[in-house]
Amino acid sequence: MSWIWEHKDWPDFRFDEERFQSRVEEIQRQADRLIGSVEALSGEAQAETIVDLLVSEAIKTSSIEGEELDRESVRSSIKAYLGFAPKGTQSRDPKAAGVAALMVDVRKHWNDPLTEELLCNWQSMVVQEGILHSPLRGAYRSHESPMQVVSGAIGYEQVHYEAPPSSQVPAEMARFIEWYNATAPIDGVEQIPGPIRAGIAHARFEHIHPFEDGNGRVGRAIVDHALSQAERFPALASLSTSIEQERRAYYEHLEASGKGGLDANDWLDFFVGIVSRAQELTKNEVEFIVGKTRYYDKFHSQLNERQLKAVGRIFAEGTKGFEGGLTTKKYMSITKCGRGTAFRDLNDLLEKGAVTQTGVGRGTRYELAKVESTLPTGWNRENSKQHGDREMGLAPNTFSDKEIESLEEKITEIYEYTDPSDDTTVMQALESADISQIEAALERLTDMDIRFNDLLADIAPSEWRVVSMDHEAFKERHDQATGSASHQLKDNLFKAVGKELDSDVWEANQGVNYVGDVVRLDQNYLYLQLSENSVSAHALNQMSPDQVEKLLDQIAVGDYVHVNEVGDAEKVERPLAQERDRGNSH
Structure with a gap:
């Protein structure tokens, strides 16, 4: 039998893009929605979501290889490596700590x-x-077998695949x-399209x-790396869970x-489906x-x-739910209380x-109540009339028609004037490569956000009670x-900036919690990352330290400012007191 690497055209895979x-485009849209969903969470909820996703991935990528790890050991390690827990608090289990380190490092170097x-x-x-066998670590395999x-x-072995000889691995x-x-x-x-x-x-x-051991886990890490680069954001899809x-x-x-030829269409058909299902798992x-x-x-x-x-x-059971539901007996076991209590x-x-x-009776089961927004999906002025008061959550016969109509007008105005999908400037810019048009759309989003909050503030708590x-x-x-x-x-x-400058553009949104803005200064661009107590300014093209300093003179930050510039730029730090002495405001 000949193996794929023995093919005369190896490794030139063929596929029909x-x-x-359509499936690749849907994966990208779903990735953007997932990123938007996570960014909409509070800082604490964001951190919890990232940790939970990484924990699940770490456990599943190990499980695929036959290793079962303790969830809490993996969790403590991931939190420590992400900086959500003190250094040194990672698990003493080397396997749990190792796979946790891999998950975080792939995210760090995406x-x-x-x-x-x-x-x-x-x-x-x-x-x-x-104890009995120590595979070669940190280097390609070199054994002759x-x-x-x-x-x-x-005596009854079946060879499923034979890889190239070790002598060929480096090349x-x-x-x-x-x-x-x-x-x-x-x-x-x-x-090539990301998936x-x-x-x-x-x-x-x-x-x-290429390695004596660990090829599966490293290979799946490469997939996460590739998907992250395609999404311009650390991948959120639960790939190993899906696999x-x-x-x-x-x-x-x-x-x-x-074993086959270099036609990759069948493999890609399966693989793209895996990525799509991984996104659905992440959404859940x-x-x-x-x-x-x-x-x-x-x-x-x-x-x-x-x-x-x-x-x-x-809740600790996650999305799979509490098996069998909660019973009185299980409640007693969990809380260590008596039947009466x-x-x-x-x-x-x-x-x-x-x-x-x-x-x-004995079949009684309890489930946690779902607390969901009662806001109907896609509500607007037209379909609110079709749904009627009851289906829109309104309380008929409690408030006057005039009061209900007034509140309908307020909420409809928020929908009609602050929904990006209904804004021509934003929607056209999403399909554009024109810098001015995109910048105008970003400014439009900022204006819409301000208007949204102003309109929201106009609705009193008592008015919210008119609708559920x-x-x-x-x-x-x-x-x-x-x-x-x-x-x-x-x-x-x-x-668009990279095309205009004819140079590499570095996107710096690799943090777990961040808010970022693209800033233009004298035909140069920066990407600002704001955290609770600092701002990092990353040059998108080769900007001089003086130019970076000029921009930073216009902004105020928390405890300190650090500027990382592409290439060999040096790090600049200034205490907050110096910033205040400059009379900065933001």
Whole structure:
């Protein structure tokens, strides 16, 4: 049998780009919506969402390889590496700490080119020394024996795949890295749509199988890296979770691609589907976090310590839910209380609307109540009349028609004048490469946001009670829409600026929590990242330190300012006191 790397045209994979165009475009739209959803969350909820997604990915990418890790050990490590917990608080389990380090490092270096050093570093994170066998760490394999993927008992082995000899690995990997960087979406000379590039990169890397161990986890890390570069943002899709759910099909398609020719269409058809389903899993995860946040916002102050402990235990199960529902017996076990106390607590939760009940007698089960925005999707002046008062959440026969009509007018005005999807300037700029047009659209989004908050402030708390609406959920929906539009516009702006300057444009939105703005100064561009106590100004093209300083003289920040410039620029730090002495304001 011949293997794919023995083909005379290896590694020139062939694929029909048009065949995947609509699916690739939908993946990009869904990615923008996910980014907008996360950016619309509060800082704490954002951090929790990122941590939960990375924890799930770390556990699943290990599970695919047959390693089962403790969730809390992985969580503590990821929080420590992200800076959400003190340094040194990561797990003592080297496997949990190692895969956590990989997840965070891929996120940290998403915008960097691949190098041999980076890949070897990733491999050393997830491969640990064993008692009986210690695989080579941090370097390509060098043994003379064939690298084979084998299953079956001794004497009955089945060879599923044989990789190139170790002597060929350095040259194969050098070609792979060169191709990968040349096809990067930001500055590559031969750009390939993100999901297709990720799928080809994953198959090609796995077929080379450059390491003694850890190839699967590093290969999936490369997919995350490629998708992040395509999205201009650390990838949020739960790729390993999606693969783990279809593990058998994943290995079958990967094996088939290694035995056939260089036509990659069948493999890409499966892989693009995996990416799409991964986004759906992430969407469910984000919605779960939003639902949990709303639940605690509504009920936290109403619940006693035992009830909060039980609720926390249920939420800890994540999107899969609390298996079998909550029973009186389970409540007693979780809270260590007696039957009478459990009965009273559960009855109290029912009366407060914090749980719902199904079944009777021994079949009684309790589920946490869903606290969702009652704001109807896509409401506008036209369909509000079609839905009628009851379906729009209005309280008929309680308020006068004039009061209801007045409130309808206010809410409709917010929809009609602050929805990016209804704004011609924004929608045209989303399809444009004209810098002035894109900048005008970004300014338009800012004006819309100001108008939205002004209109929202005009609605008194008593008026919100006329309709069954949560004004925070109402604002959340607006923030998600504008966040997604802003991300797409800035993406267009980065591309347009790079084309105008005929030079690389570096996008600096790799932080977990950030708010960013593109700033133009004397025909040069900066990307500002604002955090709670600092602002980082990253040059999008080669800007001199004097020019950066000129811009910083116009802004006020928190405790300090640090400026990172592309290339060999030096870091500049100034205490807040000096900024105040300059009379800056913002």
